[in-house]
Every structure is written in C-alpha cells, then in structure tokens.
Amino acid sequence: MSQSSSRPAPSLTSSDLFAAFDALTPGQARARGSAKWTERPNAVISAWVAEMDLGTAPAVTAALRHAVDDALFGYMPTPVWRACRSAVIDFHRDSFGWDIPEEDVSLLPDVLSSLRAIISRMTRPGSPIIAPTPAYMPFLRIPGALDREVIEVPALRGDGVSAPVWSLDLEGIETAMAAGAGLLMLCNPWNPVGRVLSAAELDAVAELSAKHGVIVFADEIHSSLVLPGGAQHICYASRPGADPALTFTATSASKGWNIPGLHCAQLIASGQARARFNADPLCSSLPGSASILGAIATTAALAEGRGWNEAVREYLRGTLETITGRLNGIDGASVTMPEATYLTWIDFSGALADGRITGAPAEFLEREAGVSMNEGVTFGSDYAAFCRLNLATGRGIADEAADRITAALA
Ligand SMILES: Cc1ncc(COP(=O)(O)O)c(C=O)c1O
Structure with a gap:
C-alpha cells in the first residue's frame, strides 16, 4: 500500500x-x-x-495519484482509517488546542448523513429540531424529511460599521428548547453569514443545552476556513460547559481542501453520546460508508496540506x-x-x-x-x-x- x-x-x-x-x-x-x-x-x-x-493541495493530489496507481479502490483498510483519525486528532490539537481521545473519532461518508442519523436515532421521537437562521439549506429540509418540525430561530442583526453583524438569538433558542426541541443544529463557522462563534456564545448554548436536555449537533465543517488575522475557531465540544452526553461534532476536510466528492467526514463524540452512537445499528454503520480515497485525501490534507x-x-x-x-x-x-x-x-x-x-x-x-x-x-x-x-x-x-x-x- x-x-x-x-x-x-x-x-x-x-x-x-x-x-x-x-x-x-x-x-x-x-x-x-x-x-x-x-x-x-x-x-x-x-x-x-x-x-x-x-x-x-498538491499533497492531496499526490496521495490520490498514488492510490490510483495502486488501484486502491476497495473497502476501507484499518491502517487507512487509523491514519485519518490520527490526522484529525493532530489537526484539532494543533489548530484549535483541543485534545481528542482516539476512541471519540469515527469516520463518516459525509456530515449530513450523521445529522440524519442523529436526528432519527438519538433525539426524542417527534421532537422538533432548531435551526438558527439563516441556515445551510439542508438544515431546513432534513428534519421535515424525517417527519420533524423545524423551528427557525432568526439571527439577531446588529448594526456594524457598514453592514449588519449577525449573532445567535439565545432567547429564541431557549424558547424553542423549552417548547420541547430535541436538537440544535449549530453551524460554526456559520454558513452563510461567515461568523465564528465566540466562547461566550458557545458557553451560553452549552448552558441552555444542559438546562433543557437538548442535543447540540455542532457542524464545524468550515473550521479550516477561518480567515487569517481575525477570529479564532473554538470547538463547541471543547468548552467546559458542553455536556458530552448531549454533544456531537461533525467535521470534514471537504471545505478547506475542496474534496466533498470524496466522501470522508468525521464524527467526534465522547462519553454517553459516543456509547449511544456506537450501540445504534444505523449510526454505527456510517463509518463503513466512508470512502477509502476520501480517507487518504483527508490524511494528506490535514498532515501535509x-x-x-x-x-x-x-x-x-x-x-x-x-x-x-x-x-x-x-x-x-x-x-x-x-x-x-x-x-x-x-x-x-x-x-x-x-x-x-x-x-x-x-x-x-x-x-x-x-x-x-x-x-x-x-x-x-x-x-x-x-x-x-x-x-x-x-x-x-x-x-x-x-x-x-x-x-x-x-
Ligand atoms: C454547514 C455545512 N454543513 C454540511 C455541508 C455538507 O457536508 P457534507 O457534504 O459532508 O454532507 C456543507 C456544505 O456546503 C455545509 O456548508
């Protein structure tokens, strides 16, 4: 190999x-x-x-070329997913100061497959799903496809120097949680407004999640696209107040290295959330659908790109x-x-x-x-x-x- x-x-x-x-x-x-x-x-x-x-990145292209030369198009070999997992852990430690235990990381074919599985298998049956808006479009469609109501919580719009400054409406989120919502889709960095959520915002979300027992699905797919010289990305799950039992993080090199067609994302979850995910037949089948080429490309991106x-x-x-x-x-x-x-x-x-x-x-x-x-x-x-x-x-x-x-x- x-x-x-x-x-x-x-x-x-x-x-x-x-x-x-x-x-x-x-x-x-x-x-x-x-x-x-x-x-x-x-x-x-x-x-x-x-x-x-x-x-x-040239490192990604080179790794893929070698895989193509070796016709490495089969099922996922253990050394390939392990190398990918290590690269994900190193990248999060070096970039965001978050140390993730190995057993907390698993591969996914893509971020949205984990969102679907977590909504259908990890939340209270029939519970509504919260989408702070403006929201990445599938966040508004996926709950409905799973017979769940979406509660849209529009962002607060503050006055910036020349244009609006967007922030989470924490009161609106709390109202939706109090109304029985099962999960909050937290997109950070936030597509489409481009905000990097602050520690204070993340801590406030963590407090609400713990108070109301609502799962947070932290979609951090854009974390490798923070623009230099400004904000610093903070992983939601790394905040001390984020309850591991109520937290799932999904991420991927697909945006930062432009490889979404290769289908390899990652789910990070620990403690009870990880145990529940691994015990569920639908959720635990997802790593098997990640692509070998995606894992090879992700490793090259995060380690050398x-x-x-x-x-x-x-x-x-x-x-x-x-x-x-x-x-x-x-x-x-x-x-x-x-x-x-x-x-x-x-x-x-x-x-x-x-x-x-x-x-x-x-x-x-x-x-x-x-x-x-x-x-x-x-x-x-x-x-x-x-x-x-x-x-x-x-x-x-x-x-x-x-x-x-x-x-x-x-
Ligand atoms: C916030 C967000 N989440 C998820 C996705 C899709 O990710 P995937 O292709 O891994 O499902 C995108 C793609 O643009 C996105 O912007």
Whole structure:
C-alpha cells in the first residue's frame, strides 16, 4: 500500500498559487466540468454551491495519484482509517488546542448523513429540531424529511460599521428548547453569514443545552476556513460547559481542501453520546460508508496540506475584503465581511425596495447580471431579500462578478 508521506508532493509557493488563481478564467473553470460551473448553464459567472475553483493541495493530489496507481479502490483498510483519525486528532490539537481521545473519532461518508442519523436515532421521537437562521439549506429540509418540525430561530442583526453583524438569538433558542426541541443544529463557522462563534456564545448554548436536555449537533465543517488575522475557531465540544452526553461534532476536510466528492467526514463524540452512537445499528454503520480515497485525501490534507490551506485562506481574505468593499459601494446592497468561509451574505433590500430588483434577487441577478448565486429564502423564511455569493475563485472572476452585479443595479 502506498504511503503518501513517503512520496512527497511538489511544493508551491504562495506567489505561484496566487498567480495561478489570478489567471483563472470562467472558460477554464467551466471546462473542468464541476457541478458549480455546469449545473447553471445560463450563468456567465457561477458563484453558488460551496465548492472552490482553487483546486486542492498538491499533497492531496499526490496521495490520490498514488492510490490510483495502486488501484486502491476497495473497502476501507484499518491502517487507512487509523491514519485519518490520527490526522484529525493532530489537526484539532494543533489548530484549535483541543485534545481528542482516539476512541471519540469515527469516520463518516459525509456530515449530513450523521445529522440524519442523529436526528432519527438519538433525539426524542417527534421532537422538533432548531435551526438558527439563516441556515445551510439542508438544515431546513432534513428534519421535515424525517417527519420533524423545524423551528427557525432568526439571527439577531446588529448594526456594524457598514453592514449588519449577525449573532445567535439565545432567547429564541431557549424558547424553542423549552417548547420541547430535541436538537440544535449549530453551524460554526456559520454558513452563510461567515461568523465564528465566540466562547461566550458557545458557553451560553452549552448552558441552555444542559438546562433543557437538548442535543447540540455542532457542524464545524468550515473550521479550516477561518480567515487569517481575525477570529479564532473554538470547538463547541471543547468548552467546559458542553455536556458530552448531549454533544456531537461533525467535521470534514471537504471545505478547506475542496474534496466533498470524496466522501470522508468525521464524527467526534465522547462519553454517553459516543456509547449511544456506537450501540445504534444505523449510526454505527456510517463509518463503513466512508470512502477509502476520501480517507487518504483527508490524511494528506490535514498532515501535509496545511501550508496550501493557509495560503488559500490568505488569498480568500484578500478577495473577500476587496469584493465586500465593492458590493457595499452599491446603493441598495449591504454585505458583512465574513470571519470565515468564502461565502458572502448580501442584503439587497434597498434595491428591492426601489424596484431596481424585481422578484427573487438571485433569479433576477442570474438573468440580468449573469451571476449565479443562492437565493436567500432557501436559508430561511426571513431572507427573501438576500443572496449568497461564493467567492472561492480567482480574483479576476470575483471582480467580474462584482462588475456585473454593479452594472445590473446601476
Ligand atoms: C454547514 C455545512 N454543513 C454540511 C455541508 C455538507 O457536508 P457534507 O457534504 O459532508 O454532507 C456543507 C456544505 O456546503 C455545509 O456548508
């Protein structure tokens, strides 16, 4: 079996990477054939689904190439999942100061499969599920598919210097918990608003969870995309107040290294939560569905691809600063610079109010500007005036997206 560490990947400097990203054109991005660039054929610029146009770390590509050469396409060998588990533990210790015992980590095919299984098997039958909104779209659909009610708790919107500052409505969450909710879906960093939740917010959630006996599903898939020079990600389960019996963390290298199609995420749970998860036939079957190539890629990403991820975050920060500045210059649009992720959450209320946008804003801007974004209402019923714009692309493409939106609203 090939060991990626024995065959080092070529190293690229940040300036090589940035030059390659800057040079990317929409034609090249489309020719690669990603879902992002091919599923919306009418768009000139595709900026919707959360994929990056920036490739992945050379260490990941090299590890996958070796696996392909060795036709390593079978079932998961023990050394492969163990190496992946060690890489996950090392990454969390080094990046977030959280020491995780080995037995607390298991592989998953993806984050959402664990959310489905935990809702259906670990929560009180029939109990509603809390989604702080705006929420990653499947959070609003999955409970309904499992015959559960979703309680949307809209974020508090504070006034920032040029754009809103989003925070959890803890009172609203408590009301939903007191009404019998079984689980809170806590997305941190928060897609789509890009917030990194503070220790105080996490501690308040932990207190409420313990008080009302509500499970917290901490989705930390975006933790490897915190932008440099600002907030520091804190793992919910690492907070002293988070009750292990009520806490599940799901994470993945899929966002930070752009490998969601390889299907390997991780579930971190300890104590009673881990015991219940392992004892349940549906939950305990999930590790067996993680992909061998995903585990190999994840190990390479977390063990050898951190430099690439750092460079990408630096590049994203520059793009996000430039483009949020440009979008805030448009009369009738307002957007907050994210602390993490490559996603921007744009409020077009002004342009809707004065009639420059008519109808659903993402549909309007795909038609009039050629820029394909996600419709705000899919993130929660309060957000019909919003769009989510994905800026994980070359600077030239991001600039063209801003040019086109600006021109459509002139
Ligand atoms: C917050 C969040 N959770 C989960 C997912 C999907 O993860 P997976 O493909 O591992 O199910 C995404 C994808 O964009 C996401 O943004």
